[in-house]
Amino acid sequence: xxxxxxxPISTVRGYFNAWRDSGLQTTINxxxxxxxxxQAGREAGPTAGVIDSQSVKxxxxxxxxxxxxxxxxxxxxxxxxxxxxxxxxxVLVHAADIQDRDGAPxxxxxxxxxxxxxxxxxxxxxxxxxxxxxxxxxxxxWTTEIIKxxxxxxxxxxxxxRWVVERTFAWLGRCRRLAKDWERSIESSTARAxxxxxxxxxxxxxxxxxx
Numbered sequence: 001x002x003x004x005x006x007x008p009i010s011t012v013r014g015y016f017n018a019w020r021d022s023g024l025q026t027t028i029n030x031x032x033x034x035x036x037x038x039q040a041g042r043e044a045g046p047t048a049g050v051i052d053s054q055s056v057k058x059x060x061x062x063x064x065x066x067x068x069x070x071x072x073x074x075x076x077x078x079x080x081x082x083x084x085x086x087x088x089x090x091v092l093v094h095a096a097d098i099q100d101r102d103g104a105p106x107x108x109x110x111x112x113x114x115x116x117x118x119x120x121x122x123x124x125x126x127x128x129x130x131x132x133x134x135x136x137x138x139x140x141x142w143t144t145e146i147i148k149x150x151x152x153x154x155x156x157x158x159x160x161x162r163w164v165v166e167r168t169f170a171w172l173g174r175c176r177r178l179a180k181d182w183e184r185s186i187e188s189s190t191a192r193a194x195x196x197x198x199x200x201x202x203x204x205x206x207x208x209x210x211x
Contacts, residue, residue: 020191029194030114032201033087039208046083048120050165051104051127053079055096056181063184066097076181078172078193079103081111081121084161086168088197089115093181093189100126105135112140122147122161172196 006012019025034044055068058075067074079092079100090111094103104127111118122145136142147162172178175196183189 016188016191020187025191025194025198029088029198029201032198032205033083033089036087036201036205036208037083037085039205040085042085043117045115045117046089047117048084048122049081049089049115049118050084050086050122050161051079051081051107052124052162052165052169053077053100053103053126054169056178058181061182061184063189064095064186066095068096071096076186076189077103078169078178078189079107080165080168080193081107082165082168084164086164086171087201088168088172088194089118091190091193091197093186093193100124101129101132102135104132105139108136108142109139119143120145124148124162171200175199 037046038044055071055073055077056075057073058065065075068077073096075096076093077096077098079094080088081090083089090107092103092107092110094106100123104123108121119141120143125146125148127144128146128148132144133142145161172193175192177192178196181189183192
């Protein structure tokens with residue numbers, strides 16, 4: 001049972017929708033990101049990032065979904081871009097049947113003006129080939145670094161840069177709301193991921209501020 005001092009669910013949902021639709025949550029995450037980077041001794045704006053996606057199951061709530069044949073998951077993909085510290089720069093949610101190299105251009109185009117100094121991106125083999133490069137033509141000068149796992153590796157191997165974005169997925173996964181995609185709309189699904197990032201950033205900033 002929730003405490004009686006909690007507002008009605010309609011009020012909470014109203015604020016959630018208003019902040020989601022106005023972009024307030026994205027703005028808060030952006031400002032906290034810059035503060036956290038400066039606390040770590042870096043420039044506020046990143047110059048390099050790491051991109052990856054995570055397929056998650058949806059529920060009976062409905063909405064957009066698809067089947068990821070590679071991961072054998074029916075649902076949606078959270079396509080994220082992080083900085084080299086793993087802080088969430090941007091998240092794009094779409095159907096799971098959209099391949100990584102097809103979803104990546106929309107992610108990179110969306111952050112082009114938000115992070116004007118960011119032009120280098122590390123990614124895994126799912127983003128290899130000319131398809132991504134061709135899709136980005138006319139949208140700034142990008143350099144991509146494809147980091148592949150060795151074919152001879154038979155156990156876990158820590159890959160440079162790629163572990164950063166995997167750790168970010170683990171951070172987001174601490175939010176039980178993200179165990180599945182419970183939301184009917186893509187917009188609400190995106191907002192939930194951003195809220196999880198805000199929670200992580202505020203805790204990190206508070207912890208470093210006390211030292």
